[in-house]
Amino acid sequence: MNNYGKMNIVIFELEGSNLSSYNIAVVGATGAVGREMVKVLEQRNFPVNKLKLLATERSAGTRINFKGETIEVQVTREGVFKDVDIALFSAGSGPSKKIAPLAVKEGAVVIDNSNAFRMDKRVPLVVPEINPEKIFEHEGIIANPNCSTIQMVVALKPIYDTVGIERIIVSTYQAVSGTGKKAIEELKKQVKEYIKGKDIESSVYPYQIAFNVLPHIDIFKENGYTQEEMKMVNETRKILNDPDLKVSATAARVPVFYGHSESVNVQTKEKITVDEAKRILNKASGIKVVDEPGRLLYPLPLMSEDDDNVLVGRIREDLSHELGLNMWIVANNLRKGAALNAVQIAEELIK
Amino acid sequence: MNNYGKMNIVIFELEGSNLSSYNIAVVGATGAVGREMVKVLEQRNFPVNKLKLLATERSAGTRINFKGETIEVQVTREGVFKDVDIALFSAGSGPSKKIAPLAVKEGAVVIDNSNAFRMDKRVPLVVPEINPEKIFEHEGIIANPNCSTIQMVVALKPIYDTVGIERIIVSTYQAVSGTGKKAIEELKKQVKEYIKGKDIESSVYPYQIAFNVLPHIDIFKENGYTQEEMKMVNETRKILNDPDLKVSATAARVPVFYGHSESVNVQTKEKITVDEAKRILNKASGIKVVDEPGRLLYPLPLMSEDDDNVLVGRIREDLSHELGLNMWIVANNLRKGAALNAVQIAEELIK
Incomplete structure (x- = not known):
């Protein structure tokens, strides 16, 4: 079983972000879904204070636009989630299993798009039109279901x-x-x-x-x-x-x-x-x-x-x-x- | 209802073909299925005495190979089926409704690939692996079912x-x-x-x-x-x-x-x-x-x-x-x- 601590929404205040905007990380930012996540954050005008784009060493240095700004993709490494409120993961099941618990430990709430945690009893599997109330049962990780x-x-x-x-x-x-x-x-x-x-x-x-x-x-x-x-x-x-x-x-x-x-x-x-x-x-x-x-x-x-x-x-x-x-x-x-x-x-x- | 007379297999002998090979017509010979019919007749070495390729005026004159011979496509018109034993139709539902009864009247047995006669009670709908016995109940027309x-x-x-x-x-x-x-x-x-x-x-x-x-x-x-x-x-x-x-x-x-x-x-x-x-x-x-x-x-x-x-x-x-x-x-x-x-x-x- 995955070993990550119980986190909750209070972290937003503890991390010192502006209360009405949040530090967001996208893990797997150069992938097809990762790039779409950046677009959706912009299109829906999500209250982003700071956007951190993360990927593997191979993709680090890639530049991605967000609200007219160019953001350089960084390597996902220990410590990188310390100032992050919400981390959107689309890095595949293997990387999610490794990195998501780290992100939670560093204080982020993880919304994971992989198959890694979906069937884990401690992880809510959420479609906001259907079971939004489950979101608040999270212990640090919330799973995004499979597309189909x-x-x-x-x-x-x-x-x-x-x-x-x-x-x-x-x-x-x-x-x-x-x-x-x-x-x-x-x-x-x-x-x-x-x-x-x-x-x-x-x-x-x-x-x-x-x-x-x-x-x-x-x-x-x-x-x-x-x-x-x-x-x-x-x-x-x-x-x-x-x-x-x-x-x-x-x-x-x-x-x-x-x-x-x-x-x-x-x-x-x-x-x-x-x-x-x-x-x-x-x-x-x-x-x-x-x-x-x-x-x-x-x-x-x-x-x-x-x-x-x-x-x-x-x-x-x-x-x-x-x-x-x-x-x-x-x-x-x-x-x-x-x-x-x-x-x-x-x-x-x-x- | 379609008005065609009761024909039967005896016509092969009446038409004077060589008993072990048959005069075949392909109606709609230039279409995707028509061309495949010509190929299948050749590949399966069907006992063809004479192959007549028929189509509309627009496609007449097209040349199609059959067993090393080049056959010119003719216009489908009255009289054209008089020496035909079996006519394979792939001309679409409208043309089949018009021309198939004519072909039967002129002595051919029609195997029709269109939707025109499939649900007609007098017309067998046949897949040889399943209901070959139905073939001999035909009154001149046998329907080929839909591909799917x-x-x-x-x-x-x-x-x-x-x-x-x-x-x-x-x-x-x-x-x-x-x-x-x-x-x-x-x-x-x-x-x-x-x-x-x-x-x-x-x-x-x-x-x-x-x-x-x-x-x-x-x-x-x-x-x-x-x-x-x-x-x-x-x-x-x-x-x-x-x-x-x-x-x-x-x-x-x-x-x-x-x-x-x-x-x-x-x-x-x-x-x-x-x-x-x-x-x-x-x-x-x-x-x-x-x-x-x-x-x-x-x-x-x-x-x-x-x-x-x-x-x-x-x-x-x-x-x-x-x-x-x-x-x-x-x-x-x-x-x-x-x-x-x-x-x-x-x-x-x-x-």
Whole structure:
């Protein structure tokens, strides 16, 4: 188990920051999600006193803009979190396990985007639209759920609250940016090689991703599922606080840069009509219903590049089950699926 | 209703062809499926006496190779089927409705790849691995099922026969070649525009397909489903001769050239283990089990370019239902999903 002390929100005052603005660190600042975190902090006008950008030695020295200022990326090392109030981590599971406890020890509250602490009982797993109250149970670390989980639970929560959910069957269509910057580059490179008639080489994925679909995200587990699929099962249960919720997931990678899509079949506990489902989704925060087939309006990954909402459409009665509903859920995996959700947690934290 | 007379296999003899080889026509010969039909006839060494390639005026004059010979495409007009034994149609639903009855009247047996006759009670809907006996009930026309239906029923039939199937929930990842040659060109063009930093234009699809996913295949029906999704429901029931089978489908287009993928959740009537499912699928004709996650082996659309089997993998117990099974099914949509299945029907016909 991870060995980090119990911290709490009082640290903000102890650290001597201006009470209405905070010292923020982004760990893994040069990655796809890290860069998005910096953007989201700026776009949402998060009250930042000082922004510290951290990465490995390899990326140190990189310059990143924040509110017209250029900030040089520093190496993550002991002592660096001493003046930090909130550290947004997007450094991968291994580094998070090592560095997050250090950051907590040095007085920061960590919001971690990796898989390292999500299922740890002492760590809240938070989607602010769903369980913001859990944030204040933290002992120094708050976990940001997996991208494909976040968008699904945001879309399903209003239905869950209204009629209950018995079972979820989900198939994903996930963008390469979920893997990181290298995967974005790999898809671009492969597409260029294809156009030039060259041999297509793969290094990030085990197979060509351009013009292909890989039913394989993260490592394979003993039960035949991938870790990505099991995250969708276990994290959904934890976030909805429903350990017996039935979830079956198939996760696939598609040659898309940004925006995860999900085909979701949900079996509710009581009957809900399509109209009623649309009505409650329309009212919910963080959701935009895009569902006018007659005008060819439905959620698309390209749409999610400029929209921070979880887009929900193709809502229709399941022809195979009287309590079934099908829907198509799309969100920007780097933003609502990662950076935005993390910053939203930070916003709740300082409220 | 379509008005064509009852024909039967006897016409082969009446038409005076050499009894062991047949006059074949391919209608829509210049299309993506039409060209594949010509290839499959050659590759499988179908006993062709004379091959007639037919298309619209616009494509007439095109030259296509068949067994080292160059055949000029002719205009489809009255009288053209008089010496034809079997006409393979891949001309779209509208042209099929008009021309197929004419071909039958002129003495040909039509194997039609369009949606025109599939649900017609007088027309057998055939996948040779599943219901070859239906072929001989034809009254002049035999329908080739929809590509996404074919690969799913081939993969599910052994399970259906062994333990019964209660319910199917499928989400598809379909290649652009299913739309035809123009869509293949559109994806190529869009990818080039992307690489050159140009604006990306769409004409075949309502939205950009490169680096995007469209949850929209064929037209939308009143119930919110697309026609493609309803084909998967209705055709599966007809092919398996099980009008009450529960099927729920979501069909999506992905930026892949060739090979449809499907994430299929099936609820059986009796329990079947993963090992037993693999065993019976391995024995079945037309199926290749590609399922060794430890060696990163699972079906991929790129694999299906060189493989005429329906590829089945990622077979695992559904964690949300004790009688559930998840699997990932891939096949070449132009071959097993269209041209190959049509030629296999013709092979049965002349047996």
